[in-house]
Amino acid sequence: QVQLVESGGGLVQAGGSLRLSCAASGRTFSMYAMGWFRQAPGKEREFVAAISGNSGNTVYSDSVKGRFTISRDNAKNTVYLQMNNLKPEDTAVYYCAADFPGWQRVTTTPKDYEYWGQGTQVTVSS
Numbered sequence: 001q002v003q004l005v006e007s008g009g010g011l012v013q014a015g016g017s018l019r020l021s022c023a024a025s026g027r028t029f030s031m032y033a034m035g036w037f038r039q040a041p042g043k044e045r046e047f048v049a050a051i052s053g054n055s056g057n058t059v060y061s062d063s064v065k066g067r068f069t070i071s072r073d074n075a076k077n078t079v080y081l082q083m084n085n086l087k088p089e090d091t092a093v094y095y096c097a098a099d100f101p102g103w104q105r106v107t108t109t110p111k112d113y114e115y116w117g118q119g120t121q122v123t124v125s126s
Contacts, residue, residue, distance in 0.1 A: 001025075001026070001115075002024055002025060002026050002029075002032065002098050002114075002115040003024070003025040003026075003115070004022055004023070004024050004025075004096050004097070004098060004115055004116065004117035005022065005023050005117055005118070006020060006021065006022045006094065006095065006096050006117045006118065006119060006120040007020070007021050007022075007023070007120060008020040008021050008120060009094060009120030009121045009122045010121075010122070010123070011123045011124075011125065012086055012122075012123070012124055012125070013124070013125050014086060014087055014088055014124055014125065014126050015085060015086065016086050016124070017082070017083060017084045017085075017086065018083045018086065018122060019080055019081065019082050019083070020036070020080065020081040020083065020094055020096075020120060020122075021078055021079075021080055022034065022036075022078065022079045022080075022081075022096030022117055023076075023077060023078050024077045024078070024079070024098065025077070026077070028100075029053075029074055029077040030053045030054070030074040030103070031053050031100060031101055031102065031103055032053055032098040032099060032100050032101075032102045032115075033050060033051065033052050033053055033098070033099040033100075033102025033103075033105060033106050033107065034050065034051055034053075034070075034072060034079040034096060034097070034098055034099075034102070035047065035048075035049065035050035035051075035096065035097045035098075035099065035106070035107070035108070035113055036048040036049045036050070036070060036079075036081045036094060036095070036096055036097075037094070037095045037096075037097060037110060038090075038092035038093065038094045038095065038122075039092055039093050039095070039119075040091060040092040040093075043092075045095070045110055046061065047061050047108040047109075047110070048060070048061055048064055048068065048081070048094070049061070049064065049068055049069075049070040049081060050070065050099075050106040050107065050108060051070045051071065051072055051079065051106065052102055052103065052104050052105060052106050053074070053101075053102050053103040053104070054103055054104060055071070055072055056104060057104060057105065057106045058070055058106065059106050059108060061108075063089075064083075064090075067083065067084050067085045067086075068081060068082065068083050068084070069081070069082040069084075070082075079096060081094070081096075083122070086122075086124045087124060088124045088125065088126045089124075090122060090124050091122060091123050091124050092121075092122060093119040093120065093121050093122075094119060094120050094121075094122050095116055095117055095118075095119045096116075096117045097110070097113035097115060097116045097117070098113060098114060098115040098116075099112050099113045099114060100114060
């Protein structure tokens with residue numbers, strides 16, 4: 001069982017930055033691929049970014065590529081999402097998720113992820 005707790009969301013002006021964190025419980029964090037997803041009101045949950053357990057593989061959605069960076073610190077059981085040059089369309093609840101096994105692989109499909117956090121709100125004002 002893995003528990004995930006996101007933090008770092010908030011209100012920011014367009015062009016600003018935020019860094020989201022997701023702290024995971026458990027001793028096998030490095031064996032999980034980690035992903036970030038988001039869901040805006042009235043829209044389906046969409047993939048944002050993912051990273052393999054060994055940090056060797058990362059993948060981003062086209063909408064955030066070049067602006068967002070996913071990283072992880074396995075010693076701290078934490079995955080991060082650095083978000084720069086934020087836009088109003090980035091407004092959503094952001095969720096982190098864990099997929100096992102994920103030492104080398106990453107997936108963009110929500111149904112592949114077994115564990116989810118409760119989400120953190122990100123609001124970007126224009």
